[in-house]
Amino acid sequence: ACLKAFEKFAGKKTCPLCRKKQYQTRVIHDGARLFKIKCITRIQACWRGYVVRKWYKNLRKTVPPQDSKLRKKFFEAKFQEISNRLLSSYDTNIDEFFSEIDSSVAASRNVLQQLEEKFAPLISETEWEKIQMQAFRQEIFDCPICIMPLYHITHPPSVFSENSNNRYSRQTVLLSCSHMFHQTCLQAFEEFSLGERLVCPLCRSCYQKKILEC
Template sequence: MRQPLEKLRGFLLFQSQGLTSKASSKLVLNSAAFQDHITRSLLHPHFLLSDPFLRGKRKAPRRRVEEERGLQTQDQPEEREYVLYSAPPTLTLAQKWGLVASPAGRITEDEWTRVKARSVRQGDSAQPCAICREEFCLQPQVLLSCSHVFHRACLQAFERFSGRRCCPMCRKEQYETRVIHDAARLFRHQCATRIQACWRGYLARKRYRKLRQSVWPKDKRLRRKFFEAKLQELNDSFVQYCHTDTEAFLTDINRSLSSSRRVFQQLERKHVSEPQESDWDRIQSQVVQRGVWDCPICLTALCSLSLPTEADASSHQQRRRTVLLSCSHLFHQLCLEAFEAFSTESRPSCPLCRSAYHKKLI
């Protein structure tokens, strides 16, 4: 690219030899310098003047080895932020002569701090990459001196295909690049928050299921379903147990019932005593208040407990005698004796309440 410019400069110098005016020669040189600067920086860095139609064939730009400010060793932590830079671009002839301002020097660490603070205020690291529109996650991230943030690979691809160093958003040229890790830290924090939320939700659901199994709800319909489920569980366990050994299960039930019955009989024999005359009067008053005048065994009428009149005295002998028990139940004497003869226990219990008794003819 330098050869066509040198030829053009030589041609202009040759043409200006015939001129005696210094102004004309200076004008020619300044024009060549401006044309060189426009061709190299403003129009396109890869146009060739040898092409008559200015359709320069695009050359693949040399990828200079990016060096880090300071020495980056493997012993240093990965979260360290550092500035990436390549060799500074060569100055054009117009910049060397002062016709065009030279590029600004590299920004200082304080300026980088202000640039990063502006990027944090804008929340660029929390937004997707402006080039690929994907989240940063743990991929390498770079911050430009214009406070815009991109994927490092996306920015390199943009520079490679555009052929110039120009910010994809604000079009600022000759920017500086700094490797940062804000998006990676934010992504790790979000992942930890999601993991904690999932774990807490799992514990809450587990605790809720356990409470639902032990505490019935207040709603009537839900409470009915709760008890139906509990009853179904009991039935299932009963059926499962019976399916294994029915005979043993029924034998255990009979054994427990017989032992319970013996215990109750012993307690009744121990505490039941012979009622006194006053106790019989009280028991008889309870019978009168109850108003039941049928024998529970034969289901026929009993004689009245009121005092017999002279008309009833003749027929009293023909009636079946009534027995009053200490538990305030009435029976025909013959019916109760038949029940006692039928019973296999040493001391029969009341046919109604199953309690030990003393009896009295009335």
């Protein structure tokens, strides 16, 4: 193509180097063949380098190095990769997870409540007397709910205050956890409670109750 352009520009057929006229031309492909060989060599070198780098990278991922610092980094990267894989495989819907926990806890509470109601032993009168004596030893003379004095058969009104018989007309209820309340106060607390199981306002334990006659 270059020679043809020169001949067209010169207007005659002469060699661009020696100016010899009437020469003959022959197309040879040695340059193209050498260029192809050079390109093929480069392509093969790039491909072999890619294969070797990939093999070495996989080797670094699977075989721990001998150096202690590099070995530490190697295992840190492994643990991080495992953690990321576990996190990506889990469903991270926190609201749904907590709702499942709440439903499981509610079902467990229902089962435990049914078992307690079915197999809970009744407290005998002797045990009630022991619980009542334990409550007296605590020396709590006021209802923890309304902060008003309690009144029961063992402690007459004169123990708490004088000339106040009209203030102790409410009945006192004794719980199996040895805590005492006004019956009306405890009943209001039970109605106000949102839970399915009735618990003591002080110790939060399930209870049986007994009304102390005045």
